[in-house]
Structure formats: structure tokens, C-alpha cells
Amino acid sequence: MKIRYFQDTDTLYIELCPVAVDETRDLDEDTLLDLDAAGRLCAVTIEHASDRITIPACSDGQIPG
Numbered sequence: 001m002k003i004r005y006f007q008d009t010d011t012l013y014i015e016l017c018p019v020a021v022d023e024t025r026d027l028d029e030d031t032l033l034d035l036d037a038a039g040r041l042c043a044v045t046i047e048h049a050s051d052r053i054t055i056p057a058c059s060d061g062q063i064p065g
Helices: none
Strands: 002-006 011-015 023-028 031-035 041-047
Touching: none
Parallel strands: none
Antiparallel strands: 002 011, 011 041, 023 031, 031 041
């Protein structure tokens, strides 16, 4: 799993598995779900992330638990 926060666009991208995205669905106005060819969730994109969730400090790709 990879979690990336893009501060310049306030976007949080959570990659659950590194596979090719076959389809992207809108969950709501600011949340996108990426699905693989079998319909399994492989990534989530959250726009306006800082308004919607608390984003912890990251170090070396790890988020403190």
C-alpha cells in the first residue's frame, strides 16, 4: 500500500495494490474509487483532503499508527 499527499492540490491518494486501473467511479463529489478489471478496489483519491480528514505527518512513506 502507498499513501501520497499532494499538498499543492490538497489531494490524498491511497494505492491499495499496484495494478492497472480499469475504471474510476465517483463515490461523491470529492472521492474517486479506482477499480481493476475484476472490479476490485485498487485505489482511492480524496480531494480537499485536509478539510475532510486529519492528515498525519509522514516519514519514510510510513504513517504513524
